[in-house]
Amino acid sequence: MALNTPAGDPADPVLVVGGGVAGISAALDLARAGRSVHLVERGGELGGQTARLDKLYPTDHCGFCPVWSEVRLCQHHPRVTIYTRTTVRELLPGDGFQTAVLQQTPNGIDPLRCVFCGRCARECTEDAVVPTPPHVNPPAFRIEPSRCTRCGRCSDACPTGAIDIDRKATETRVRVQGVIWATGFEAADLSPAKEFGAGSHPDIMEALAFEEWIAEAGPNQGRVRCHDGRPAKQVAFIQCAGARDRRLLPQCNAVCCMHALKQARWVKRRNPDCGCVIFYADLRTEGHGYEAYYRNGALKIGIEMVRARPGMVYPLPGGDGIAVRYENTLIRQPVMERFDMVVLNGGLRPVVPAEIDGQSVAVNTASGFIEAVSGNSRSCGFCKAPADVEVSAVHGSAAAIEMLTEGGR
């Protein structure tokens, strides 16, 4: 049965900007319904932030596996064209269509030919040849353009001829019937909120960086260590750091409460002696199975919950840890506590690509989020509203179906 889609031919291509969970879901559902999809990803590979997470709540599964099976479905789908390292430079209006100008930064090493032998990396004196993140399969090397001196030794060493450092940036023009924005989020700059001490000490970390720091595949193989190498005995998680805050981000970012519970749980699991304290304002466990995760997974293993918003976080002199000052509402007195590591959780900012402004795309970014207002421009995932994996996937599919059935309206 041919699906009847009001907005033109079923084969009319759709541009999906962002290759995270939301973008992948949207792209797959569009492709399955017969549309061609141009899937554009700014980074080197699909999977977005989720693929980089060591664990996912509420099942404590590794983040990469559930995403990677979808990435592979995307890669193998004949109607999905994937452009990595690519941004949308411009969107030009047309007769019900738009022309998207995609700019692809060159990849000196062809990932399809790289067998990950590492000869190039051994030749490079500038450490410009770096491996892809550990979750990417098949693994490959890539060239970091900022460090590359273009000496060409890597390309001489490559046995498969994968390296061509003279590759030029390419510009592709594609005609698309609509655009789905799924640009996701990035860590916000916490410097306006000086009290959290972000950047004043390496052991005051932002939550996504901490995730990488304690990851099983990360630099510490799952152990929780301070940056000077000693094991952390006390870890503080500060919620709403940067969020629900007029100076930075007014919104609640919806994912951080569970993210902190998950991280604290894993710290405890790998290091039972390590104390974990979560400073929170409202603990938002409204999602599917989240309250049970909080009660059974976190409280029962001794994670301490303190309802407070720390007023000051600063490194103690002599490398003696990090001080957190807050008001203990039970005894109603200001308290200073010493921690080995402090994790700032909540500073996530939706990515609103600069190219949206001044374009012929019907979007509204007044709230800081991308709110598409017409049928041929939709948004999904975190860039539409704060969302975790589950909600992003649902919104991705919903955006796809809206594009199919309401496009052009």
Add this chain to the structure above:
Amino acid sequence: MKHTDPVDCILCRCHGEIDGVVDFGQLQKQLEDDSRLRSVSVGNALCLDGELESLAECAGGRRPGKVLIGACSFLARGDALIAGLENCGISRDRVFVADIREGCAWLHADRPGKATRKATDIVRMGMTALRHREVSADVNITVQPRVLVIGGGPAGMAAAVAAGRAGVAVDLVETSGQLGGMLNRLSRVAPGDRSAEAILTPLLEAIQAIPMIRVHTGTRVSEIRGSAGDFDVSLASKTGSARLSAGAVIVATGAKPVLPNGQYRYGQLSGVISGMELEKILKVDRSVGGNTVFIQCADVRNSKRPYCSAICCPAALKNAIRLKEIDPGAEVTIVHRDIMTPGHRLEADYRRATAAGGCFIRFAPENPPRIEGDNRVTGIRVTDILAGRERHLKADRVVLGTAVEPRIKTDRDDPVMTAIGLAADTHGFYRVQPFLHTVETDAAGVFVCGTARWPVMVDGAMAQGKAAAAKAMDLVAHPVRKASRLIGFQAVRFACARVSPTTCSGCGNCAAVCPYNACGLEKTEHGLRAAVNPVRCMGCGSCTAACPNGSISLPELGATAMVRMIENAFTAGNLTVSNALNGVADRSAPGCRDRRNGGVVNQ
């Protein structure tokens, strides 16, 4: 595919990544000595420039056999190698990839001698797996080009409209007399203070305008039989019954509001009302004055209902703003545990409620507020844990936040859905798959959206409805589907379980452990015997582990293959190991019996 089909072995050097560690001369010699292999060839990078394809062609010649590849893992380039051979006409059933790079050469780079022995073992095991591999039966499903949507609330209506607009025939079944579900009972809709009509009207108009959507109000689904692609549905209404067929089922039956009976003197004291009652009042009466106290988490987030119902905080905020608008002089207080307003829109509602003059007091669950009043509520006493003191609030009415709870408690209450493989989780909501497949269930072709799967706001429910429609449309858009391609997160399922009717004792263990409801007992002339529904089976193998006498197996990796692989994992001639294993083979795989010959390994 025969056990004796010739096997051609192709090894990949991977530009030194494998042969830099593994001694290929030795490996090749050992394999060439093996009579079970027809040929052994070596390439440098099988994944590049069609090297594998040309080697396979040379080796296969006119008489095609099976291809055993010793290279990198399936996750690296292994799947691309299989796809490459498939393009040359060699079916993927006849190809096996043995990983000697990541799992051997990279891992044991410091011990080349042992790595070579391990590589030999891995390739031998792969060869045995390939020789003993069989192909699961597959069935073609004739897909009924209709979607059944159960429940006419916002989620169900959004699903029906999405599928209907795409040209798919939809049957929308609603037990009550009108569509709209919970939207009919709300005064305004959070976030953003919208009217319920503004959401409902476009949906109703669309449903009327699309001839592909048939609406059955006042009707319930009395029975569903069948599986993905072909469900047989019986409907019952006051006027009679009807039957229809559907290719996919979208369950949007919603949840029911919790009546906080016995909580905070609800039902005993006048003036203590539930959130739903306030909605009813605000829907008709635009002049509600007086002091109001909202108490949140009434009979939820406790041991009886250990979940957050997600909708009650936004509802309280929305109504608090409204009450303040109606009577700015009234005191409106929200007594809460955690205010659940994730995201930017709900958080803005929270801020708006504060700006409107709403007062917020936090209580501890172990010390809940107490209601005061003799004939009618006069106020509440509550310990404000942030200020650390007891507060006394005058109130003309106390509104208990209305949580929602599942319509059913256990699967037993729900024979209609249990029959198609839909199960309840520990809370009683329908169980869905995690992460990226959250409207899909363990039963292929059955999708759940809205509050039937978890408490959710109207916008979220509608998005889930559309997502469910997308998945259902994908299923019914093809008139014929292969059962092996129904698995959501993979392109093709691994296998389909097979029962040996001669040895099955009908114990039912398989039916008890199958997570997909695919195994069941059937009456045959020999008594009860297990039977596998080839559409529902996802090839997980739980039944094969639970079967006490090895009567159920996955043909792709049966007990014989497994035992022979383990035998080949050890160097040839290790009689102790293989004798011990032959015992296992005897018990678990009837096919092994006639080929037993005193523990000789090379089977």
